[in-house]
Amino acid sequence: MNKPIVSFVLLLLFSCNLVHGEDPYINYEWKVTYGTLSPLGVPQQVILINGEFPGPKINCTSNNNIVVNVVNQLDEPFLITWKGIQQRKNSWQDGTLGTNCPIPPGKNFTYRFQVKDQIGSYYYHPTTALHRAVGGYGPLTIHSRALIPVPFNPPADDFTVLVSDWYAKTHKTLKGLLDTGRSLGRPDGIVINGKSGKGDGKDAPMFTLVKGKTYRFRFCNVGMKDTINVRFQGHTMKLVEMEGSHTVQNMYEMLDLHLGQCLSVLINADQNPKDYYLVATSRFTKESHFATATLRYVNGVGGAAPLEKKEAPKGWEWSLNQFNSFRWNLTASSARPNPQGSYHYGQINITRTIRLVSTDGVVNGKQRYAINGVSHTDPETPIKLAQYYGVADKVFKYGLCKDEYMPPNGNEVITIAPNVVNVTYRNFVEIIFENHEKSVQSWQLDGFNFFADRTGEMRQNYNLLDAVSRSTIQVYPNSWAAIMTTFDNAGVWNLRSNALEKQYLGHQLYLSVNAPNTSLKDEYNMPDNELLCGIINGLPRPKPYAI
Ligand SMILES: *[C@@H]1O[C@H](CO)[C@@H](O)[C@H](O)[C@H]1NC(C)=O
Ligand SMILES: *[C@@H]1O[C@H](CO)[C@@H](O)[C@H](O)[C@H]1NC(C)=O
Ligand SMILES: *[C@@H]1O[C@H](CO)[C@@H](O)[C@H](O)[C@H]1NC(C)=O
Numbered sequence: 001m002n003k004p005i006v007s008f009v010l011l012l013l014f015s016c017n018l019v020h021g022e023d024p025y026i027n028y029e030w031k032v033t034y035g036t037l038s039p040l041g042v043p044q045q046v047i048l049i050n051g052e053f054p055g056p057k058i059n060c061t062s063n064n065n066i067v068v069n070v071v072n073q074l075d076e077p078f079l080i081t082w083k084g085i086q087q088r089k090n091s092w093q094d095g096t097l098g099t100n101c102p103i104p105p106g107k108n109f110t111y112r113f114q115v116k117d118q119i120g121s122y123y124y125h126p127t128t129a130l131h132r133a134v135g136g137y138g139p140l141t142i143h144s145r146a147l148i149p150v151p152f153n154p155p156a157d158d159f160t161v162l163v164s165d166w167y168a169k170t171h172k173t174l175k176g177l178l179d180t181g182r183s184l185g186r187p188d189g190i191v192i193n194g195k196s197g198k199g200d201g202k203d204a205p206m207f208t209l210v211k212g213k214t215y216r217f218r219f220c221n222v223g224m225k226d227t228i229n230v231r232f233q234g235h236t237m238k239l240v241e242m243e244g245s246h247t248v249q250n251m252y253e254m255l256d257l258h259l260g261q262c263l264s265v266l267i268n269a270d271q272n273p274k275d276y277y278l279v280a281t282s283r284f285t286k287e288s289h290f291a292t293a294t295l296r297y298v299n300g301v302g303g304a305a306p307l308e309k310k311e312a313p314k315g316w317e318w319s320l321n322q323f324n325s326f327r328w329n330l331t332a333s334s335a336r337p338n339p340q341g342s343y344h345y346g347q348i349n350i351t352r353t354i355r356l357v358s359t360d361g362v363v364n365g366k367q368r369y370a371i372n373g374v375s376h377t378d379p380e381t382p383i384k385l386a387q388y389y390g391v392a393d394k395v396f397k398y399g400l401c402k403d404e405y406m407p408p409n410g411n412e413v414i415t416i417a418p419n420v421v422n423v424t425y426r427n428f429v430e431i432i433f434e435n436h437e438k439s440v441q442s443w444q445l446d447g448f449n450f451f452a453d454r455t456g457e458m459r460q461n462y463n464l465l466d467a468v469s470r471s472t473i474q475v476y477p478n479s480w481a482a483i484m485t486t487f488d489n490a491g492v493w494n495l496r497s498n499a500l501e502k503q504y505l506g507h508q509l510y511l512s513v514n515a516p517n518t519s520l521k522d523e524y525n526m527p528d529n530e531l532l533c534g535i536i537n538g539l540p541r542p543k544p545y546a547i
């Protein structure tokens, strides 16, 4: 079933946790299977959803209730996360290995969540093993509600563009490399919506434009290793949105998309009617890959011009300057995440600063990545469930990762363990990421949007006015980045590197945010259909939260 079924259902029919009046329900039924496709021109195994790669688009409107029944027809446990969707009071649906048991082969799990007070461009992706290296991802678009003004005219069409670096290997081969202490190495190419045109005029058009109209393109870098630069031949881009925030509408000839980042631009189809390429090029690598997708003007005459050698300047200074040009449009009305939507975040006193230093090293002959000396490993019992069932002490220790990184006697020691950091409910916290590596990092925080402040600046130079509220931040080599957010969303939330290899080998942690007296005002109950695994399997179900 590829088309979503939109239905308005009486609340009474649902015994679930979503007590939100008559916001519409959108139901999806997804079968996850292996398939064979040739993203780089060579047949290989990929992961399909309902036979599609990329997977079906979730197309919804702010406050819609989304119901997705994921049927795992792979031969391995599988789980999906909805990246950037805040899951307010509902970390039960976040789909990370710290919040949910993976769906066993041949079984299903029905996710139920509301896209509360959010708009914008997002995507979903697998969180198990290295599945996302070979697909299982797709776009998730949230439109503004009918009465909420959008700061630009409705575009003639709305395209999603998922760009990614790509390995021509199976996920089992890739996982085998990491499990035996080796590296994934360099990707083999780049794909745009699962295809890799080479600018030779041979590919079918991916996008069709009518001269004189304006189009919205929603880009996400769903890749594993590389920043990807995107540009259109002959057309400049007007930046309008990033991960749910309307931005100041500056024009760009090319844009850097770091791992995990999404943004949307408007393009005026105002050129000579013919074909043009959209070009995606990997950045900050010795040998860069590229892929093209063709834009075709209706009734246009002629193929795209040969690809000109046009790349963003080498080095990351250009990219940093571009980042610093991104501004939140404070006057554009839209659904805003609470209460980070506060315009006045710069006036809130920071109650805690957590400085996260990323390191890496070899442990027992294998490469690991650590945050403040702790290299995360997922316990068999998800952290959220261990906490809920009152058996956290049997599964993990809180606070192995301190707010400041202090290597014992100056010696870096890497501890492999579940990495769980407590955060006080509703505190306004600053998190600083320090990158001592040679490559650009990109971090993702689930459950919250944060103010992604200037990177590598002194605190007195922070942008305390109009930093873009979003959920990913890049950190340049030998640099740092600061984010600020109010931890007002109770639950257990993953903070992870968007670089798949580093994330798999330990670059992640969980923030545990608990309301002092758990009640339904702060957090939903564990859903009835929760999958159980590990030591909680068979334990009596805890008493539900009080109203
Ligand atoms: C997506 O949703 C929007 C708003 O509800 C609607 O206008 C549009 O037609 C939908 N697009 C698709 C492809 O279903
Ligand atoms: C599996 O799907 C069925 C309906 O198709 C649903 O009733 C059931 O709750 C699902 N299982 C889980 C664990 O969500
Ligand atoms: C911000 O949004 C407002 C309201 O829609 C719009 O009028 C204005 O042009 C936008 N400002 C910029 C700088 O993009």
Ligand SMILES: *[C@@H]1O[C@H](CO)[C@@H](O)[C@H](O)[C@H]1NC(C)=O
Residues within 6 Å of the ligand: 347, 348, 349
């Ligand atoms: C922040 O701290 C300053 C100095 O301690 C204090 O004067 C101010 O009232 C505080 N602001 C808020 C919003 O709590």
Ligand SMILES: *[C@@H]1O[C@H](CO)[C@@H](O)[C@H](O)[C@H]1NC(C)=O
Residues within 6 Å of the ligand: 398, 399, 422, 512, 514
């Ligand atoms: C962290 O929070 C949990 C649950 O709220 C609590 O039981 C534990 O004692 C806290 N640990 C630390 C080190 O603060």
Ligand SMILES: *[C@@H]1O[C@H](CO)[C@@H](O)[C@H](O)[C@H]1NC(C)=O
Residues within 6 Å of the ligand: 516, 517
């Ligand atoms: C939490 O519950 C305790 C005991 O029932 C009560 O004394 C306290 O006021 C409550 N605190 C909050 C913040 O509601």
